[in-house]
Each structure stands twice: as C-alpha cells, then as structure tokens.
Amino acid sequence: MFEQGIYELLGEGIVETLYMTIVSTAFAYIFGLPLGVLLCVTDKDGIFPIPIINKVLGFIINLLRSVPFLILLVFILPFTRMIVGTTIGSTATIVPLVVASTPFVARMVESSLKEVDSGVIEAAQSMGSSVFKIIYKVLIPEAKPSLLMGAAIAITTILGYSAMAGFVGGGGLGAIAVNYGYYRYQQDVMTVTVLLLVIVVQIFQEVGTRIARLSDRRAK
Amino acid sequence: MIRLRHLTKTFETSQGNLEVLKGISLDINEGEIFGIIGLSGAGKSTLIRCINFLEKPTDGEIIFDGMNMGDLSRKELLKVRQSMGMIFQSFNLLAQRTALKNILYPLEIANVPKEEAMDRARELLELVGLSDKANAYPSQLSGGQQQRVAIARALATNPKVLLCDEVTSALDPNTTSSILQLLQNINHTFGVTIVMITHEMKVIEQICTQVAVIDGGNIIETGNVKDVFLRPQSEIAKQLILPKGSEIHNMTGKRCLRLIFDGNSAFEPIISNMALECRAVVNILYANTKCIDNKAFGEMLLQLPDDDISIERILAYLDNREIYYKEEELHV
Ligand SMILES: Nc1ncnc2c1ncn2[C@@H]1O[C@H](COP(=O)(O)OP(=O)(O)OP(=O)(O)O)[C@@H](O)[C@H]1O
Numbered sequence: 001m002f003e004q005g006i007y008e009l010l011g012e013g014i015v016e017t018l019y020m021t022i023v024s025t026a027f028a029y030i031f032g033l034p035l036g037v038l039l040c041v042t043d044k045d046g047i048f049p050i051p052i053i054n055k056v057l058g059f060i061i062n063l064l065r066s067v068p069f070l071i072l073l074v075f076i077l078p079f080t081r082m083i084v085g086t087t088i089g090s091t092a093t094i095v096p097l098v099v100a101s102t103p104f105v106a107r108m109v110e111s112s113l114k115e116v117d118s119g120v121i122e123a124a125q126s127m128g129s130s131v132f133k134i135i136y137k138v139l140i141p142e143a144k145p146s147l148l149m150g151a152a153i154a155i156t157t158i159l160g161y162s163a164m165a166g167f168v169g170g171g172g173l174g175a176i177a178v179n180y181g182y183y184r185y186q187q188d189v190m191t192v193t194v195l196l197l198v199i200v201v202q203i204f205q206e207v208g209t210r211i212a213r214l215s216d217r218r219a220k
Numbered sequence: 221m222i223r224l225r226h227l228t229k230t231f232e233t234s235q236g237n238l239e240v241l242k243g244i245s246l247d248i249n250e251g252e253i254f255g256i257i258g259l260s261g262a263g264k265s266t267l268i269r270c271i272n273f274l275e276k277p278t279d280g281e282i283i284f285d286g287m288n289m290g291d292l293s294r295k296e297l298l299k300v301r302q303s304m305g306m307i308f309q310s311f312n313l314l315a316q317r318t319a320l321k322n323i324l325y326p327l328e329i330a331n332v333p334k335e336e337a338m339d340r341a342r343e344l345l346e347l348v349g350l351s352d353k354a355n356a357y358p359s360q361l362s363g364g365q366q367q368r369v370a371i372a373r374a375l376a377t378n379p380k381v382l383l384c385d386e387v388t389s390a391l392d393p394n395t396t397s398s399i400l401q402l403l404q405n406i407n408h409t410f411g412v413t414i415v416m417i418t419h420e421m422k423v424i425e426q427i428c429t430q431v432a433v434i435d436g437g438n439i440i441e442t443g444n445v446k447d448v449f450l451r452p453q454s455e456i457a458k459q460l461i462l463p464k465g466s467e468i469h470n471m472t473g474k475r476c477l478r479l480i481f482d483g484n485s486a487f488e489p490i491i492s493n494m495a496l497e498c499r500a501v502v503n504i505l506y507a508n509t510k511c512i513d514n515k516a517f518g519e520m521l522l523q524l525p526d527d528d529i530s531i532e533r534i535l536a537y538l539d540n541r542e543i544y545y546k547e548e549e550l551h552v
C-alpha cells in the first residue's frame with residue numbers, strides 16, 4: 001500500500017515513541033514520586049506538616065503546570081542543550097517531557113496518597129510508626145492501586161506530549177505525522193500514524209487499569 | 221498506670237477557639253477496665269487520643285507508667301506508643317494486607333525478628349479465634365472479625381494498656397457482646413489495663429469496673445460502676461444510665477383477661493413473646509401453669525393496658541396462637 005521504506009519508518013517511529021515515553025515516565029516518577037510524597041506529608045493535615053515547604057513546592061508545581069507543553073519545550077531549549085548536547089531527536093525530547101510531567105506526576109501521587117483512610121494512618125501512628133515508616137509501609141502500599149491507575153494516566157499523557165514534540169524536531173510517531181501529514185499532505189501515512197498512536201495509548205491504559213484492579217484487595 | 225492532671229485541649233478553628241477538654245483529672249489503675257461514657261461531641265475521642273499523644277494536649281499532664289508523656293522526645297514517644305495498643309470504631313486495618321500481615325505490622329515497626337514475629341502473629345490470631353482467616357483480606361472479613369484482627373494487632377507488642385474508642389459502635393448486639401467478652405478475657409489473662417470509650421451504657425455495664433462520665437469537656441462523675449449506676453448524681457449520668465422508656469409503667473387498664481391453657485398450645489414464653497410482638501405491657505395478676513409433655517396447662521389472669529390498639533394486637537396474637545381466653549371483670 002505504501003512506498004518502500006514507510007513501513008520501516010513507522011516501525012522506527014513506534015520504537016522511538018515508546019523509548020521517549022517510557023524513559024520520560026521513569027524519570028518523571030523518579031522525581032515526581034518523592035515530590036508527591038512530600039506534598040502529601042507536609043500538608044497542614046498531613047503526617048508531618050511543614051506549611052512553608054508545602055506552599056512553596058505547591059506554587060512551583062502549579063507554575064510549571066500552567067505553561068503549555070510546547071511553550072515549555074521551546075523555553076527550556078538551552079537547558080536541554082546543556083543536558084543532552086542537542087535539541088532535536090528523541091533523546092532531546094525526553095528533557096522537556098520530564099520537566100513537564102514531573103509536576104503532573106507529583107500531583108497525581110499526592111492525590112493518590114491523600115485517598116488513604118486517615119483512620120488507618122492514625123492506627124499506624126498509635127503503634128509508634130515513624131513518619132518514614134508510615135510513608136513506605138502504609139501510604140504507598142495502601143495507595144498502590146490508585147498509584148498504578150495514576151501511572152497509566154501519566155504514561156498516556158506523556159505519550160501525547162511526545163507526539164506534540166514532533167512539531168519542533170522531536171522524534172517518534174509524532175514527527176512522522178507532522179512530516180508526512182502536515183508538510184507533505186500524505187493523508188494515508190497520517191491516518192496510519194494516528195491509528196498507531198491510538199492503539200499504543202489503548203494498550204497502556206488497558207494494561208495499567210488491569211494491573212491496578214488486580215492489585216486492589218478492597219471489596220470488588 | 222495512667223494519671224491525667226488538669227488536661228485541657230483547645231482546637232484553633234476558623235470560627236475561633238474551641239475548648240474541647242476543660243481540665244480533666246483521672247486516675248486509671250493497673251488491671252482496671254475503665255469506662256468513659258458521654259454523649260456525642262463530649263470530647264471522648266479527643267481525650268483518648270491525648271492519652272497516647274496522637275493529640276497534643278494544650279495544657280496539663282499525662283503520666284503513663286511513671287513517665288510524663290509531655291517530656292518525652294519524639295523517638296521516646298514512638299517507643300512508648302508500642303506499649304499502648306489502640307483500637308477503633310472503624311477497625312482501621314490495612315486494606316492491602318492480609319489479617320496475618322496486619323498483625324505483623326506493629327512487630328515490623330518494633331523490629332521484632334521475622335520468625336519470632338510470625339509465631340507471635342499466629343499465636344494472636346488463635347487467641348482471637350481467627351486462625352483460619354490468616355490469609356483473608358479485611359474486605360473478606362465481617363466487622364466483628366475485623367475488630368478481632370485489630371485487637372490482635374493492638375496486642376502484638378504486649379502493651380500495658382489498650383485504648384478503645386467506641387470499638388463496638390459499628391457492630392450488632394451479638395458481635396458487640398462477643399468482642400466485649402474477648403476484651404474481658406484479655407484483661408483477665410494478661411492483666412492489660414483497658415480504657416473503654418463509649419456512649420452505650422450496656423458496654424460499661426458488661427465489662428467495666430470503673431466509670432467516668434464526661435460531658436462538655438468535663439468529668440462530671442466518676443467511681444466504680446456499681447455506685448455510679450445505682451446512684452447516678454448528675455443529669456447526664458441519669459440520662460445515659462436510665463435508658464429512655466424504662467420507667468415503671470403504672471397499669472391503669474380496666475380490662476382483664478383469663479387465659480386458659482388446656483394442653484392445646486406449646487409451652488413457650490407466651491407473655492414475653494406477646495410483649496415483644498405486640499409492644500405492649502401486661503400485668504400478671506395470677507398464674508398457675510404447668511408444662512406437661514411440652515404442652516401448657518393451667519390459667520393466667522392478665523390486666524390489659526389502657527389502650528385499645530394494644531388490646532386489639534394482644535387479642536389477635538392470642539387468637540393466632542390458638543390460646544383460649546375470656547374477658548373478666550377486674551376486681552382489684
Ligand atoms: N481536629 C479538630 N479540630 C477542630 N475541632 C475538633 C477536632 N477534633 C475534634 N473537634 C471537636 O471537638 C469536639 C469533641 O470531639 P470528639 O471527637 O472528642 O467527640 P466524641 O465525644 O468522641 O464524639 P463522638 O461520640 O461523636 O465520637 C467536637 O465538637 C469536634 O467537632
């Protein structure tokens with residue numbers, strides 16, 4: 001159906017998209033998980049209230065979240081060059097992806113942790129648990145299904161961002177869609193690319209939701 | 221074991237300061253089951269949460285086992301909490317852990333070696349009668365079973381005191397009884413002091429030795445259960461202790477029934493069943509009945525209540541049970 005080389009191109013696109021999405025999600029969680037925990041515990045009703053830290057952190061996160069992704073990407077180009085040495089290609093896209101999704105992940109983690117029943121936390125406190133032990137023995141395990149659900153949302157959101165980066169020199173399926181669909185008017189390639197993106201998102205979402213549901217020990 | 225001295229607690233809320241505890245002094249001795257009873261909002265939960273410093277008192281002292289809780293460092297406080305178990309109205313088990321692993325939790329916190337902890341947890345499951353539920357998750361257990369797991373968990377680190385906040389309020393009467401029974405056994409066998417917060421006087425009646433009545437942030441009456449219950453001094457105590465509607469009925473009815481048991485009806489607690497089913501009180505003026513071969517023989521003279529609807533229900537009940545009766549003149 002397509003001229004030769006398109007299939008390889010699409011295959012490469014998928015691999016690049018997965019690479020950007022997965023690596024970015026991993027980094028977003030490496031930074032976002034601790035930040036989310038910090039947001040949750042330092043809250044005025046949290047287990048270790050530090051209002052100053054909570055407010056400042058919350059403010060920075062809101063600030064970052066209010067900048068649209070494409071603008072953020074362009075805005076931090078110098079930072080990206082400093083870190084990976086270039087501003088084009090998949091690896092370069094990972095930097096803005098991580099910067100944009102870390103605050104998002106932090107908020108998701110925060111809201112998952114806040115769902116944990118305060119009575120259960122109180123019970124843990126009554127047994128002499130330190131703040132640190134409550135975090136890793138109560139908050140995170142109890143919120144696990146919700147955290148996994150959040151991760152499924154995060155990964156699909158990051159995948160969406162990665163496709164947007166195609167407009168400004170990013171790689172992956174997004175770049176293909178932009179190059180063939182937008183600049184060369186090849187509607188067919190465009191359509192296939194969109195289909196592939198939809199399929200990948202569906203798979204992530206479905207798998208994530210299943211794992212989350214299976215891990216939940218509360219009443220079905 | 222626990223001494224509270226002039227304990228006060230004020231919450232700062234957006235609507236101003238709220239003084240919830242207004243100077244509470246109490247002595248709870250070793251081995252007692254000490255009940256604290258009060259109406260909703262009296263400050264019971266706040267009081268019990270102050271005892272293990274989940275809530276930091278605004279003023280006053282809490283002396284536990286000779287230690288002033290207010291003087292402890294954070295680390296010492298965490299350690300002391302391991303010798304004070306706590307159980308709650310809503311059980312508060314870790315939903316993602318099995319019953320056994322819930323009991324292991326406090327042992328993990330206390331750094332008990334794995335194998336020893338495992339033995340201890342199994343032993344406790346057996347104590348609360350749930351050995352077969354070791355691998356069940358809380359969502360697979362009934363309320364009573366969850367509370368048993370919570371009790372086992374609270375006992376894991378061999379606490380000297382068990383703090384109970386409305387632990388039977390979410391349970392039906394039978395389960396309540398069996399949980400109270402279990403707590404009483406634990407008190408007897410291990411000598412654990414129990415502080416029991418409740419708004420139900422039957423809880424106090426069933427297991428407590430001492431009771432304090434709390435109202436509006438003050439202790440208004442305290443003493444051993446028998447004294448306080450026999451001679452409640454304060455209005456609130458009377459209100460809590462003498463349940464509504466239990467005042468003596470003055471029978472003013474003018475109608476009277478003679479029931480005749482001629483062996484056609486089974487021998488059953490006919491009057492109590494009738495009282496329950498018809499929600500009506502009758503006065504037994506005379507009775508002479510026998511049970512022969514599980515059948516009732518004899519006569520009974522009942523004074524009926526002074527309201528026609530109740531009488532109708534009673535007559536319908538008797539008809540239904542095929543008990544022969546005839547109405548008589550009342551000569552008293
Ligand atoms: N953290 C808090 N901040 C502000 N007010 C509080 C707080 N905790 C409790 N209160 C208030 O203190 C009062 C007493 O509450 P507490 O929970 O001790 O009552 P209680 O006797 O346990 O009632 P219940 O039987 O309903 O559980 C209530 O008016 C409540 O609104």
Ligand SMILES: [Mg+2]
Pocket residue numbers: 264265266385386
């Ligand atoms: Mg309460």
